[in-house]
Amino acid sequence: MSTMSVSAAKKIPKKKSRFAETSRLFAKNRLAVIGLIVLILLALVAIFSNQIAPYGEDEQNLRNTLQTPSAEHIMGTDNLGRDVFSRIVYGSRISLVVGFISVGIGLAIGGGLGAIAGYFGGRSDNIIMRVFDMMMAIPSMILAIAICAALGPGMLNTMIAVGFSTVPNYARVVRSAVLTVKQQEFIEAAHATGSSNVRIILKHILPNCLAPIIVQASLGVAGAILSAASMSFIGLGVQPPTAEWGGMLSAGRTYVRNQPHLVLFPGIAIMMTIFSLNLVGDGLRDALDPRLKR
Amino acid sequence: MHKYIFKRVLMMIPVLLGVSLIIFTLLYITPGDPARQILGPDASPEAVEALREELGLNDSFGVRYANFVIGALHGDLGISYTTRLPVATEIFSRFPTTFVYALLCTIVSMIIGIPLGIISATKQYSIFDNAATTFALLGVSMPTFWLGLMLILLFSVRLDWLPASGFYGPQYWILPAMTIGMNSSAYIMRMTRSSMLEVIRQDYIRTARAKGQTEYKIVVKHALKNALIPIITVVGINFGRSLGGAIVTEQIFAIPGLGKMMVEAISARNYPVVQGGVLFIAVATSVVNLLVDILYAYIDPRLSSQYQSGKKKKALQASEVTGGTAK
Numbered sequence: 001m002s003t004m005s006v007s008a009a010k011k012i013p014k015k016k017s018r019f020a021e022t023s024r025l026f027a028k029n030r031l032a033v034i035g036l037i038v039l040i041l042l043a044l045v046a047i048f049s050n051q052i053a054p055y056g057e058d059e060q061n062l063r064n065t066l067q068t069p070s071a072e073h074i075m076g077t078d079n080l081g082r083d084v085f086s087r088i089v090y091g092s093r094i095s096l097v098v099g100f101i102s103v104g105i106g107l108a109i110g111g112g113l114g115a116i117a118g119y120f121g122g123r124s125d126n127i128i129m130r131v132f133d134m135m136m137a138i139p140s141m142i143l144a145i146a147i148c149a150a151l152g153p154g155m156l157n158t159m160i161a162v163g164f165s166t167v168p169n170y171a172r173v174v175r176s177a178v179l180t181v182k183q184q185e186f187i188e189a190a191h192a193t194g195s196s197n198v199r200i201i202l203k204h205i206l207p208n209c210l211a212p213i214i215v216q217a218s219l220g221v222a223g224a225i226l227s228a229a230s231m232s233f234i235g236l237g238v239q240p241p242t243a244e245w246g247g248m249l250s251a252g253r254t255y256v257r258n259q260p261h262l263v264l265f266p267g268i269a270i271m272m273t274i275f276s277l278n279l280v281g282d283g284l285r286d287a288l289d290p291r292l293k294r
Numbered sequence: 295m296h297k298y299i300f301k302r303v304l305m306m307i308p309v310l311l312g313v314s315l316i317i318f319t320l321l322y323i324t325p326g327d328p329a330r331q332i333l334g335p336d337a338s339p340e341a342v343e344a345l346r347e348e349l350g351l352n353d354s355f356g357v358r359y360a361n362f363v364i365g366a367l368h369g370d371l372g373i374s375y376t377t378r379l380p381v382a383t384e385i386f387s388r389f390p391t392t393f394v395y396a397l398l399c400t401i402v403s404m405i406i407g408i409p410l411g412i413i414s415a416t417k418q419y420s421i422f423d424n425a426a427t428t429f430a431l432l433g434v435s436m437p438t439f440w441l442g443l444m445l446i447l448l449f450s451v452r453l454d455w456l457p458a459s460g461f462y463g464p465q466y467w468i469l470p471a472m473t474i475g476m477n478s479s480a481y482i483m484r485m486t487r488s489s490m491l492e493v494i495r496q497d498y499i500r501t502a503r504a505k506g507q508t509e510y511k512i513v514v515k516h517a518l519k520n521a522l523i524p525i526i527t528v529v530g531i532n533f534g535r536s537l538g539g540a541i542v543t544e545q546i547f548a549i550p551g552l553g554k555m556m557v558e559a560i561s562a563r564n565y566p567v568v569q570g571g572v573l574f575i576a577v578a579t580s581v582v583n584l585l586v587d588i589l590y591a592y593i594d595p596r597l598s599s600q601y602q603s604g605k606k607k608k609a610l611q612a613s614e615v616t617g618g619t620a621k
Contacts, residue, residue, distance in 0.1 A: 048562065088577075135316065137309050137313050141541050150320045256451070260451075263440065271435050
């Protein structure tokens, strides 16, 4: 998505000022900047997991199980003697990948269909949006669980399930954005110069709909990470021994009475990630559309 | 108004058909044989085959779906594979629990969310506002399953004040209601704040102030009343969502509600329960949405006149409002 806005910025000079204006407004929002910094740190942790984690992801030491936090294991060890801190570090990879790819899946399918519905209108609009109305009548968590049950557990299937269950949200956002842009004169001009429909949608309409899409997507990543963690928590989704925060919480539940650190730290990791994603999402919304400021 | 309600109920039919088709298709492609699951791994292939035949699993997709729809129209949602009870009985034995739970969560979230939102809006950019906004964002960011575990840890394990699981009486309700209530209150607080901020800047508020009206009356009588519609929308959405069962929270607190039933049914390949459950939840959510839309008319007289005139247009707008804000 960022490459898209950059290429658009190169071609239309006015777009560049919009980008600069947005970043200026975003930078003024102190909380949003903090959120962005936390996210960048998190991404670095995910990339350099191998260097940062003192122990392996699934390195068991059965003589050293259920240790409370100490100098050697700063977040203690779990029931198999695995270092909780290392597992949280490795878990950041899973969460970020699942979050962004789920949103990518939801956005690609939902955004594509939403753009078609909004651009062509009429019967295709009716059919597409009615199907999404039906999907929205099913609670998204139950839909995700049912899809995951149909596909089987695993990381890829979790991403597909979470992504699919959010498709209607993106379709709605993109459709309504397309509807407003479509009526402007430069689209008519593009029609007059003989541009094809595909070209008009991709080159003219979508770059002008980016603001609401970016906001929805950035908040969507937070939602996707939460859904994926919930799914591992109830035993679907990413399976052990992969270090996934929701799965770690679920495994630590049994020991919550005496070893609360097993549920405390993964929970804090999830909360911190979602919190900073929400800060960034809110900041982006305020910066991209000052009218929506809450 | 009656015509509008009738029309909305009619509009539910295609949605429910679609919902059942989606969930039916998903279950159809789900691997695993329910008959094998019921009889266990030791059963002979002949017994499994006989049971498949009995449950109608050998029929084609179309026949099975048609049978389900025809049954559902007669109020027969099938028989649960595991308990051998009618699915409708299963759902209605669990629904009161989920309903009480959803109601409690909604009350808690309103008690926390609305006052916080009002104070935040009236004292915008104050320390209180910043603290409340941050609290709300934290509330949205906390996974409910984690918050629930932390509350259990604090109030049942450490302080030993409240029971950790079950759903037998008021003392069992507090922790689960707080878990979901905290999360939903964050959404309600944010919506109350932004809606109040919009209203408070209007001219008639300035007029009320110029008249010398007390600040309390300005906020509650003049501002809050006009800010209610978006707040009620969010409350309605949250309530509808809780009616579908707080899937993860019900697991943590061992609450025998719809959410727990659904998760167990999906993992046990208990198809009739899943289909019936999803259909029931979709009906419940649609009814809540309809009630919220009717409530709008009572709160805002301008809307009730519109229900009479441009019914079609209004119905479209109303569905846009409820759908657009749903997450």
